Amino acid sequence: MSSTDYAALVKDDRVHTALYKDSAIFDEEMERIFKNTWVWVGHESELPGPNTFKKSFVGNQPVIVTRDKAGEIRTLLNRCRHRAASVCEKKKGRQSVFVCPYHGWSYDIDGGLRKVPYADGYREGLDREEFGLTRLRTEVYQGMIFATFRDDIEPLVDHLGPARKWMDLFMKQGAGFGVKVLGEHRFRFPGNWKIQLENTTDAYHFPIVHKTFLDSLDAETENIFDVIGSGGWVEDLGHGHSVMVMIPDLIDLEDNLDAPIPERFAQLAEELRAEGHDEPMVRKIVRAVGGTGFNLNLFPNVACSMAFFRVLRPVSVDETEIQHVAIGMGDAASTPSPAGNRARLRLHEHFQGPMGFGTPDDAEGWERVQRGAQAGDDLWIMLNRGTDAPEGLAQPGHNAGDASSEVGMRAAYQQWKRMMTA
Structure with a gap:
């Protein structure tokens, strides 16, 4: 123990x-935090039917998330119970059996041990129940899959608490058809995972770091992205979770659907009418395409960020992998509006994509923080910014501040302290 x-x-x-x-702190975080809370591992739409799977991580431990023959979602450690070789190297797919390439032990999609070559070599026999793939407790909320090493932990819905309200609002981007993963890209930056964790509810950097993005917009859209001057706020939701409201008019995408369709979506509206959608649905899809007006941070590793999921994976104390997950309308097997989902992908590429206006600038900022952190041995990261939230907007009793406040970061670090000192 440290x-x-x-x-x-x-x-x-x-x-x-x-x-x-x-x-040494990083190593303890993997034990005290990532092995002792609910960690996001995937979305239901990535498992479109029985015998489907995807690889993921819980902290720095590799797992396989599967949908078994009965449709139940499971999370399995990606490690053969014989001599520890990984049993799955494909990113995702459909198969009913995982076979260890080293000695041929095979496992069903639910993790049960299926077959052991030359099993008579075990003098006292082999208890198949004892040597299945290790299963982690797994629960789902709004299609988002979470896993934990702790069998005695509180239910996922209790862990999420007030964040559930914001997850419900975020999923209205499905326009009533459900939300599904359209694609993803991954990259790494040379910095600590908490640097990125801070970023999701940091509006203070937006007009500075993302000036090139703002310059790329038309005047109407640029005005919408005046995130500090919009009357928004940041709110502590408990358990390290927080929400940053940047565009209050876009909290609930089903509100005020009679408002004029923005000019930038006029062509999309015509395409939706050509697809056969009636006018109320056209307006609902257009609103969904633009995304929500808030970022929701779920401690410790995932954010519902305006129109996509951002997932962080700690690799080492000074390296982090980021996964940007583009989401659209539909379930795993359907696409109700090809035009709507194409438009969402183009908007995703404009900001979050690897050649977009936002992600490269963010990543440079994170890298510079890690580099600058090497200067000085007894200096502090300041998280004291913030004035009062606009009156009557945050949930009564919740700690909240103005849109540029650092309430979300303070909430995450207080949860970090609780877990690291438990």
């Missing part, structure tokens, strides 16, 4: 820079 005084590293308004660069 002798580090974790409580002393997190104050009410600042955290110590050691949290970015101490490898």
